[in-house]
Amino acid sequence: MRSEYDEKKFNFVKASKPFFAFSLVITLLGIIFLSVFGLNYGIDFRSGTSVDISLSKPVDKATAEQFMSAHSLGEHTITVAENRLSIRFKDPLTDQQEKQFRADFTQQIDPKAIYEVNIVDADIAKEQQRNAIIGMAIASVGIILYLTIRFEWRFAVAAVVSLLHDAFVVISLFSIFRLQVNLPFILAVLTIIGYSVNDTVVIFDRIRENLRFAKLKTPHDLEVLVNRSVWQTLTRSINTVITVLVAAICLFIFGSESIKLFSLAMIFGLFTGAYSSIFIASPLWLLLRGKSVPKKAAKAPSAS
Structure with missing residues (x-):
């Protein structure tokens, strides 16, 4: 399973801890700002x-x-x-x-x-807030069901945690910087969720494919498999993000005022989605899957 080539490559799994810490800090700041200041709603969500x-x-x-x-x-x-x-x-x-x-x-x-x-008016604003929350909830549930059927529940849990992370980080940044939240912002968040899930599914599909031919004896073998799967899909993920990011930046710079916040939300989300698929979703799946490795196997000496 392991090779000298794998050992020399950058280990995404081991490097995930700083990204977990960064996401935790942003999440805590977001919770504090949302609790104290809330969101700066535009006219779409307030009278x-x-x-x-x-x-x-x-x-x-x-x-x-x-x-x-x-x-x-x-x-x-x-x-x-x-x-x-x-x-x-x-x-x-x-x-x-x-x-x-x-x-x-x-x-x-x-x-x-x-x-x-x-x-x-106030009633319409509240209804639009409620519909936006319901729409995001339905999207999340649909993704959970799809990934559970196509893969397994561990993949589904890891993917949903990753996409909720991406959405909440963008919401937190808009709360921290007091940027206006309107209907285009909700569209941006849903688009971000779509891109995040797409990148995550590509990596998970490669992990599942590699699992079919892997001979796992220790938890470290599983870590090597995840790291190898990320490397095999990295070029595709980077190309996708850069292509959309260039378009979002151009819209932000040259677009009209009505789509600037949409573009900014997309830029935030593309950055968070790019690293969450690699440094959060995959290590989280490894954490869930690693528990099923027999303890006897974990104690077995690793082959070099």
């Missing part, structure tokens, strides 16, 4: 009004802020992009406030402005 304005001429943020300071419409945030202005109001605007806002902006800033107004 308020979103006004997106397509401009016929450039308008800088200072001009927009000056206009808003002259109108007492409550707490708001302003995002300025090329030929587009987005204003998010914490509280829903009344019909009269909305009409007055449009009339004043058209008269004072841009006569040819085109408006897109979305109002979300």
Whole structure:
């Protein structure tokens, strides 16, 4: 089972402890920030009004802020992009406030402005929060069932822990840095889960294939098998991550404001998913599978 070639290669299993520690630190920080500050929900998940304005001429943020300071419409945030202005109001605007806002902006800033107004009340916001959680839960359960049928329960547990880790790390980072959470963010998290599971399944499939021809006598033999399986799929995993990462970075740099947070969530998730499949899912499966190695075999001298 073992060879000098295997022993000289980088051991992913032994190197997994720092990554476990890093993930634990991020998880604890995330729990603390989520408990104290929660998430910075966008209008999709809390009541308020979103006004997106397509401009016929450039308008800088200072001009927009000056206009808003002259109108007492409550707490708001302003995002300025090329030929587009987005204003998010914490509280829903009344019909009269909305009409007055449009009339004043058209008269004072841009006569040819085109408006897109979305109002979300408290009940709809809560329903969207609930639906997002249900959607993620259904996806996780489906993955558990699929992996249990295709592989075995140990693979399923390791994969689900890995994907939940990826999702929670991204959520924690958004909570720590107070980044806005909206529907595109949920789509990014679900996409991250998909990529994470895909990478994990590729490695697990190679582990299962290698198990068919392996003669395992000691727990170390199993460690060598996992390490070899990771090496055999490493090039494919790296190429996949780099390809998607380049696209996500380009979207973040050159994309519109509406997809920047989606792109940022994807970048976070791709980094965490890249190492979790190798340094968390595989060692965790080894930990679960290693317990089934007979103790007598574990005491047997290893062959060099």
